[in-house]
Amino acid sequence: MHDQKNTPSFTLFQTESEDLPTGMEEVHIAWEDDVETEDDSEESLEERARLPVLPLRGTVVFPSVAAPIAAGREKTLAAIEHALQGSKRLIAVSQMDAETEDPTPDDLFRIGTICRIAQMQRVPGGIQLVVQGTGRGAVLEFTERGEFVEAVVRRMHDMPPLDDEAxxxxxxxxxxxxxxxxxxxxxxxxxxxxxxxxxxxxxxxxxxxxxxxxxxxxxxxxxxxxxxxxxxxxxxxxxxxxxxxxxxxxxxxxxxxxxQEELGERQREVFLREQMKAIRSELGDDADQEEVQELRERLEALDLPEEARTEVDRELRRLERIPREAAESQVIRTFLETVADLPWNKRTEDRLDLKRAEEILERDHYGLSDVKDRVLDFLAVRSLQERRSDAAAEEKSEEDVSPDSEEQGETESEKDEDRRRGQMDDRTGQTVLFVGPPGTGKTSIAKSIADAMGRKYVRVSLGGARDEA
Known part of the structure; x- marks a missing residue:
């Protein structure tokens, strides 16, 4: 063993709280001239000896090293007191599971370090001490001594190289x-x-x-x-x-x-967040990418038109490239989530029963005869258009031939009349606008129309909406 007494030096270490939950993490400087060491002569431990066991949590003590220990558990304190009353030697053995509060012999490794207590200080709640490792020891047998655990230890010697000059x-x-x-x-x-x-x-x-x-x-x-x-x-x-x-x-x-190259002069907070993102990306554990992937899967499951699909794919690629902290990132994310929530290609079958619609309008509203007539007129045109479409489809199916150009659709005058009366084209929707002061029944009329047609009623407030362009 190297004699450290002849070489004044110091060791910088940080206390690892082995037993105390009080967080005694202080930086100490232990001068190795003050640490008692053992010679390999008469003070050395015999090949076999009984030593009290010092269980370690979250650390391992090595020979020739002065290690700080913070002890607070009852069995650990009892083992230290027993060692102080005798040769000041003990066997430091690490626990297999650091979370075990009261370790048994089965919870300890069988190889440890024979240590000598070099320094000791009593503190509230336990003992702080410095132990000097003197050699490896194999535990042959553990024995419960009531207040602490004792072990039969056999010293283990290093196997030097065959030729240390090789x-x-x-x-x-x-x-x-x-x-x-x-x-x-x-x-x-x-x-x-x-x-x-x-x-x-x-x-x-x-x-x-x-x-x-x-x-x-x-x-x-x-x-x-x-x-x-x-x-x-x-x-x-x-x-x-x-x-x-x-x-x-x-x-x-x-x-x-x-x-740093990517961010330049950006704020320190943004830099730290980007650093965390880069580290997660290197480790393959990027939660933000998982969210983007989940959003991508939702969008891919939708039956989108070609134009909408192209735009969605473009915005997804932009979202993956820009940092999450960027202001534009939240705008893009909100747009894509809105697209994912829309009921694409999900339609409600219209129920165009004019008699029932008239009953609902009369039930829900008193007066407003001109408005009711205009609504019923609108529904009647839609009903007529639907019957014409069904008849045309049935006729085409029966004849299995294309109609002549003179029989296709309606005449221009008929189309103009339908548009004037509120007929809806199959390819487009139509907006019905109700104008009037608050409390005159605009919203309730819309609810009645939805009820009469068997549609879901959705109210969207446009208050404050404006076009910045």
């Missing part, structure tokens, strides 16, 4: 050191601290443990590195993790650069 191993060692320094610089750690920290690790095993502890990895990944006894294999696994994290940070830097 060029391949030397290159691997150097590559891990350089990639660790590169990752730290990308994360904004000052170069002096990085060089000083990495300079304290002389052997490959110490370097791997030190870098693994400070690298942001998931607990199963760190546990895998802790359980890897071969120093060369451990360095190779760690190098893969370092390369992956460097790639992620570089991708984030490219995304930031791309977003």
């Amino acid at each position: 060029s391949a191993y030397t290159a691997l060692h150097k590559e891990v050191r350089e990639r660790a320094a590169q990752l730290s610089r990308l994360r904004g750690v000052p170069k002096e601290i990085v060089d000083h920290l990495l300079g304290g690790a002389t052997s490959g095993g110490e370097l791997a443990d030190l870098v693994a502890f400070y690298t942001e990895l998931e607990v199963p990944e760190k546990q895998d590195l802790l359980e890897t006894l071969s120093v060369e294999d451990r360095l190779r696994k760690l190098l893969l993790h370092l390369q992956r994290q460097i790639g992620v940070l570089e991708a984030q830097a490219q995304i930031r650069s791309k977003v």
Whole structure:
């Protein structure tokens, strides 16, 4: 083991709240001259020993590393008190599930780190301490001691390379050191601290443990590195993790650069939103694109005319290109949602019963005889036109021949008369306009017409509508 007593240095770390829910996340500087370490001689732990178990949540302690621990659970506090009364040694073992509040032996990994309590401070609700990892330990047996869990631990030793002077191993060692320094610089750690920290690790095993502890990895990944006894294999696994994290940070830097080029001098809030959008796009988890796709599916299910389909497709492409925060995006989205909500090619069959229509008009309105007559006249023309259309269709079906030009449709004079009397062309609708002051029955007349014809009544307010063009 490397003797850290002869090399004054310091380690910058952030407390990971292992047990306390009180959020004691403070940045500490632990001077390694003040941290008690063990020699490999008479103070070293024998090959087997019984040690109290320190369960860890969300972190893994490695040998040769001073790690901060915030303890608050009853069993954890009891294990620490038991260690303080004896050799100040314990076995730090990570939980398989960090959400488990009261872990049992089945909830703990079987490989941990033998630690020595270097510093301890009692705080409201628990204990803050710094533990110094001294070596790997395999748990042979867990024993419930009432207030805490005890384990029979066997020390595990690193498997050094066959030839630590070999060029391949030397290159691997150097590559891990350089990639660790590169990752730290990308994360904004000052170069002096990085060089000083990495300079304290002389052997490959110490370097791997030190870098693994400070690298942001998931607990199963760190546990895998802790359980890897071969120093060369451990360095190779760690190098893969370092390369992956460097790639992620570089991708984030490219995304930031791309977003800055697109946005230019736009407001900071818009920039942050675009950055989030670019990140979600890179990860394939863009909720906005899902909404656009859902809107596209609704529009594709409609039976739209060719002109409307062309316009809808054009607006959809524009919606996918422009940022969601742009003012035009909401305008386009509202237009497309309105198109999707319209009842395209859904028609209501007219019920042209003049006698019933007259009864409804008389039932709903007193007086207004000229208006009622005009409405009945309008309905009568529609009824006549419908019967003519049905008769023409039936005649054409029976004869199965095209009529002569003289028999097609109506004469120009008949068409003029129909238009004057309010006849509706099959290809177009017709607007009936009621003019009068409020309260004279315009709206109720429209409802009566809809009721008489068996149509749905829809009221659309045009108050405030204007044409800016």
